[in-house]
Amino acid sequence: MSQHFWSCPMSAENAENNEQNPPEKIHLPKTSASEPLKKIRHTTSHIMAMAVQKLFPKAQVTIGPWIENGFYYDFDSPEPFTEKDLKAIKKEMVKIIKRKLPVIREEVTREEAERRIKAINEPYKLEILADIKGDPITIYHLGEAWWDLCAGPHVETTGDINPDAFELETVAGAYWRGDETKAQLQRIYGTAWESPEQLAEYKRRKEEALRRDHRKLGKELGLFIFADPVGPGLPLWTPKGTVLRSTLEDFLKQEQLKRGYLPVVTPHIGRVDLFKISGHWQNYKEDMFPMMAEDDAARLLEQGFALKPMNCPFHIQIYKSELRSYRELPMRLAEFGTVYRYEQSGELGGLTRVRGFTVDDSHLFVTPDQLEDEFLKVVDLILTVFKSLQLKNFRARLSFRDPALDKYIGSDDAWNKAEFAIRKAAETLGLPTFEGVGEAAFYGPKLDFIFQDALEREWQLGTVQVDYNLPERFELEYVAEDGTRQRPVMIHRAPFGSLERLIGILIEEYAGDFPFWLAPVQVRLLPVGEEQLPFAREVVSKMLALGVRAEVDTSGDRLGKLIRNAEKDKIPVMSVVGAKEVEANALSIRTRAAGELGAIAVPEVLERLRIAQTEHTDF
RNA sequence: GCCGAUGUGGCUCAGUGGUAGAGCACUCGAUUCGUAAUCGAGCGGUCGCGGGUUCAAAUCCCGCCAUCGGCUCCA
Numbered sequence: 001m002s003q004h005f006w007s008c009p010m011s012a013e014n015a016e017n018n019e020q021n022p023p024e025k026i027h028l029p030k031t032s033a034s035e036p037l038k039k040i041r042h043t044t045s046h047i048m049a050m051a052v053q054k055l056f057p058k059a060q061v062t063i064g065p066w067i068e069n070g071f072y073y074d075f076d077s078p079e080p081f082t083e084k085d086l087k088a089i090k091k092e093m094v095k096i097i098k099r100k101l102p103v104i105r106e107e108v109t110r111e112e113a114e115r116r117i118k119a120i121n122e123p124y125k126l127e128i129l130a131d132i133k134g135d136p137i138t139i140y141h142l143g144e145a146w147w148d149l150c151a152g153p154h155v156e157t158t159g160d161i162n163p164d165a166f167e168l169e170t171v172a173g174a175y176w177r178g179d180e181t182k183a184q185l186q187r188i189y190g191t192a193w194e195s196p197e198q199l200a201e202y203k204r205r206k207e208e209a210l211r212r213d214h215r216k217l218g219k220e221l222g223l224f225i226f227a228d229p230v231g232p233g234l235p236l237w238t239p240k241g242t243v244l245r246s247t248l249e250d251f252l253k254q255e256q257l258k259r260g261y262l263p264v265v266t267p268h269i270g271r272v273d274l275f276k277i278s279g280h281w282q283n284y285k286e287d288m289f290p291m292m293a294e295d296d297a298a299r300l301l302e303q304g305f306a307l308k309p310m311n312c313p314f315h316i317q318i319y320k321s322e323l324r325s326y327r328e329l330p331m332r333l334a335e336f337g338t339v340y341r342y343e344q345s346g347e348l349g350g351l352t353r354v355r356g357f358t359v360d361d362s363h364l365f366v367t368p369d370q371l372e373d374e375f376l377k378v379v380d381l382i383l384t385v386f387k388s389l390q391l392k393n394f395r396a397r398l399s400f401r402d403p404a405l406d407k408y409i410g411s412d413d414a415w416n417k418a419e420f421a422i423r424k425a426a427e428t429l430g431l432p433t434f435e436g437v438g439e440a441a442f443y444g445p446k447l448d449f450i451f452q453d454a455l456e457r458e459w460q461l462g463t464v465q466v467d468y469n470l471p472e473r474f475e476l477e478y479v480a481e482d483g484t485r486q487r488p489v490m491i492h493r494a495p496f497g498s499l500e501r502l503i504g505i506l507i508e509e510y511a512g513d514f515p516f517w518l519a520p521v522q523v524r525l526l527p528v529g530e531e532q533l534p535f536a537r538e539v540v541s542k543m544l545a546l547g548v549r550a551e552v553d554t555s556g557d558r559l560g561k562l563i564r565n566a567e568k569d570k571i572p573v574m575s576v577v578g579a580k581e582v583e584a585n586a587l588s589i590r591t592r593a594a595g596e597l598g599a600i601a602v603p604e605v606l607e608r609l610r611i612a613q614t615e616h617t618d619f
Numbered sequence: 620g621c622c623g624a625u626g627u628g629g630c631u632c633a634g635u636g637g638u639a640g641a642g643c644a645c646u647c648g649a650u651u652c653g654u655a656a657u658c659g660a661g662c663g664g665u666c667g668c669g670g671g672u673u674c675a676a677a678u679c680c681c682g683c684c685a686u687c688g689g690c691u692c693c694a
Contacts, residue, residue, distance in 0.1 A: 072689095080622065172689030173622025180691045184621060187689070215687090219630080228667080228685060284694055310694060344620050344692060345685095353693080407694095441694050460693085529651050557657085564655035578653055590654060 026201045028193075031068055035153070036194060041066035043103060043154045044093075044166050044192040045073050050146040051092035052077075052188070055085070061148060062124040062176065062185055068456070069202065070166075070191030074174050076124065077186050086168040086188065093166075100159030101143035105152060107136040113149065124176070125149055165199045166192035209454040214507035215350040221512055221570060223503070223520070224351065233348040233355030235500060240520035243549065245499055247518055249336055252360055252385065252495065259381060261334040261362060266314035268338060269305045277473055278313040279409045281306075283442045289342050289355075311337035312492060315363040316474050319488075324478040326367060329488060330374050334362035336499070351504035352459050358499040364491040365476070371489050375425045375464065378493045382449065382462045385495040388616060391451065391509065394461070396431050398422060399446040402438030409443055410469030418466040419445045443469045444492075454508040461497040461505065466490075513592060516572045517616045523550040523609065524571045525587070526562040528578035535582045539575075539602060548609045567592065573619045575605070591619055 031037045045064040048071075052059050056077055064073030075081075081089075108116070110129070116139075117125045128149055129137065140154055141147040155161065167190060174187040193199045210216065218224050223241035230236060237245060253263070272291055275281040280288065281302075293304030308314065315333045324331070338358045347353050366374045386394065400419050401408050408415070422445055426433045433447070440446060449462035467490040470476075480486045496502040506514070516522055523543055525536040536552045543550035553562045559576065566574045576588040580599070587605050589597040600608075612619045 083624075170688055171623055174690045175621080178691075180621080184690080186622075189689075226686090232685065278694095280694070287692085287694075312694095341693080346620065346622095346690080347692065349687080439693095443694075455688095465694095526654085528653055531651085556651090558650095558652050559654060560652090561656055562654090567655055574654085576654065580653085588654080596654065 026197060028198060028201055028205070031066055037192075038066055039153050039155045040161060040194065041071040041192050042150065042152065043158065044161055044190065045071040046103075046140065046142055046146075046148060046150070046154070047093050047096050047158055047161065048089060048168070048188060048190060049073050049075075049148065050096060050142050051089045052081075053146070055088055055092055056081075059186075060122050060124055063128065064148075070169070070189060072187050072189045074176070074185040074187045076176075076183060080173075081171045081186050081188060083171070086171065089188070090168050093168075094163045096142070097158050097161050097163045099143070100157045102141075102157050103154045104141040105154070106139045106141060106147075108139055110135055110137055113137040113139065116147075117149075161192070162195060164196040165194065166190060167199065167203075209456075212454040212508045212511045213350075214352075214453070214504040217507050217512040218351070218504075220568075221507075221520075223507070231355070232345065233343060233353070235351060235354060235356075241503075243520045244503060244514070244518060248496070248499065248502070249360070251388070253334075255381060255385065256332075256334050256362070259332075259377065260330075261332040264315060264318055264333045264335050266311060266318070266335060266337060267308075268340070269307055270314065272302050272304055272306050274313050274317075275306055275309075278310075278316075278470060279442060279473065280309055280313070283407060283409070284309060287341055287343070289340050307340035308337075309339055309341050311335060311339060311359060311361040312363055312470060312490075313474075315361075316470065316476065316490075319363075319365050319476060320474065324365070324488075326478055326480050326486075329478060330364050330366040330370050332362055332364045334360075337361045351500040352453060352457075354498075354500050357501065360494050360496040360499065362493055364493065365471075365478075365488040366491065367478070367480075367486065368489055371421055371466070371491070372425060372428075374491060375421060375466065376428060378464050378491060379425065379429055379431070379447065382464065382493070382495040386449070386462070389506065390515065391505075393452060393509075395450045396426065396433045397436045397439060397446075397448040397450055397460075398426065398433050399436045399439030399441075399448050401440040401445065405438060407442050408440070410472065414468035414472070415445065418468055421466050422447050422464075441465055441467075441492075443467050449497075451505050453505060459501055459505065461502055462495045463493065463497055465492040467492060512570050514570070514572070515616065516612045516618055519570070519572050520549065521551055521569065521571050522548055522613075523573040523575060524566045524569075525550065525552045525575045525577055526559060526566065527552065527554075528559050528576065530556065532577045532579070532582055536577045539577070539587065542602075542606060543609060546606060546610050546613065548613055563590070573609075589619070593618055 029037055031041060045066070049061045049064055052075055053061065059075045059077040062074040062076060064071060113129055114126065117129065137149065138151055139147050140150045140152060142158060169189045169191055172187045172189065173184045175184055176182040191199070191202060193202060221240065222238050223244060224235045224237050227236055272281055288309050289307045291299065291302065291304040291306050293299035298304055318333055319331065336358050338356060340356045343353060343355050348355065364374055401415060426447060439448065444465050444467035446463050446465040448460045450458050451461050452458055471487050471490055476488050477485045478488050525540055527533050527536045533552065533554065540550045540552050553565070563574060570592065572592050574590040576590065581587055584599065586599040586601050588599050589605065591597065608619055611617065
């Protein structure tokens with residue numbers, strides 16, 4: 001393969017074959033690992049800020065860092081920027097680049113910096129200056145007319161920026177200091193690279209990501225829908241999507257049965273009082289769907305019902321329904337429980353952030369002595385599940401409380417014990433983790449498993465939480481060996497996290513190409529002509545009897561069309577049935593992964609399907 | 620919730636003040652066909668919803684809803 005393949009013009013023929021032979025990828029350096037890119041992006045963002053202030057003299061600059069794929073700059077501007085403005089800004093930037101203005105670093109004293117900022121009347125910069133620790137203060141100039149506080153680094157002149165290797169992408173509102181109560185600024189996102197080829201590759205990857213987007217694929221593959229009359233963030237699962245869901249559910253249920261979990265079912269609503277005991281009402285009332293009350297009097301007294309935002313208070317009631325002995329512990333109550341959370345409208349998106357979703361929830365009631373062992377077992381289950389789903393790209397986060405916030409329930413002692421337990425378990429497992437301060441649940445710290453979607457946004461799937469607080473609030477007890485009443489510890493855990501979110505991530509991870517055992521339709525028989533229909537139907541019923549999800553294409557179209565449709569539907573195993581196959585009691589197998597496999601006798605096909613189904617392997 | 624963009628048959632999209640279009644899908648007919656699209660005909664939309672301006676609105680204005688990109692939030 002030529003080193004310079006990207007400079008070869010793509011022929012029309014190649015373009016046609018794109019979906020089968022994607023062009024070779026070129027290396028895109030990570031900003032965090034590339035000094036040249038950091039410089040380029042820092043300087044490009046300064047050039048953008050200079051251009052903006054030239055075109056919009058009233059705009060004030062605030063901060064403008066590099067980010068993984070580019071940079072942004074936040075402006076306080078009386079008029080929001082539009083996409084037209086972006087074009088004008090880009091034009092102005094190219095002018096600045098062509099002038100090859102020197103980028104000059106200057107060190108000044110704090111007092112001098114303050115004096116200069118006051119001279120140009122940019123109050124945000126004063127706040128930024130106040131946050132900069134240590135002296136001297138560094139200032140970067142673009143030529144003589146523009147400067148900003150900046151730690152650098154930068155390229156040497158604006159001419160070092162390739163005018164064909166950057167792009168202004170989008171405008172967005174962003175709060176000053178990320179604080180909702182502060183002024184909303186106008187953020188312009190841009191991307192900048194070393195070469196036009198890198199920019200082109202970056203754009204290509206963005207398009208590729210769009211092709212993998214679970215919202216697009218979910219529609220194309222007919223897995224789920226959203227319906228306006230039902231409401232935002234409330235997915236409806238079609239037959240195919242439901243098969244996928246059930247397959248995942250059944251898989252986990254089996255794994256849990258092997259590990260001594262006890263299935264339970266609890267209602268979708270409960271008294272507000274229940275959520276008052278758990279603390280949900282006080283802490284998260286605004287994030288729950290509004291209370292249902294019979295009349296205004298009941299509403300006033302808060303005597304109504306609420307849709308459950310979590311399953312724990314319900315499972316706790318089952319635990320509490322009898323006097324428990326230490327012999328019963330650990331008690332692992334498990335349920336695919338659907339919960340409802342009134343997420344802010346602007347936060348909803350596809351399956352990754354919804355208002356109604358199903359948690360593969362379990363609450364483990366354990367003695368303090370059992371906590372460590374049980375916690376390790378849970379993490380082991382989670383990792384087993386991820387392995388089965390071929391999910392490798394995740395990070396484990398120790399989600400601890402932020403001592404500065406007061407949204408947490410329970411004593412410091414309980415929190416310290418729980419955080420210690422989680423940290424210790426992670427160390428025992430040798431699990432690489434990072435710490436997320438302020439990411440804890442309100443009742444306890446968590447070990448979270450974080451995944452990325454196609455657009456590189458991060459989402460939490462699996463979670464394990466150690467909780468000393470709800471047992472306290474609900475006054476849970478068990479009778480210990482010595483006959484005394486003791487308080488159990490709870491572990492909340494969900495390997496999938498949310499079935500909806502998991503499926504969203506899976507769709508993107510597989511780009512819609514589900515492994516055989518998960519594919520909603522696993523085998524489609526493609527009759528060459530009408531005469532083969534009876535044979536095809538007979539074979540399909542044999543497959544169905546094995547628990548293989550098979551169907552016949554009865555559309556009557558030509559074989560080429562049937563194959564095309566099966567490919568588009570991403571069906572893992574296609575089976576061509578013509579006169580020859582009927583004659584030989586065979587099937588011509590074509591898989592998405594391996595292409596044509598030729599004719600295989602029906603009994604052998606059935607056996608291979610059975611194995612693939614039970615072993616979770618390819619056909 | 621906030622900032623910006625978008626919303627036209629089931630799907631993807633064209634249509635910028637003057638009688639709503641295409642391709643795919645669907646239905647019917649012809650074709651009986653061997654590894655990524657057979658041909659033809661037909662059906663299908665009060666242009667997201669509600670107001671307004673105008674002789675006339677998919678198109679201009681206002682409000683709402685939904686979706687998308689961010690921000691904030693995420694038990």
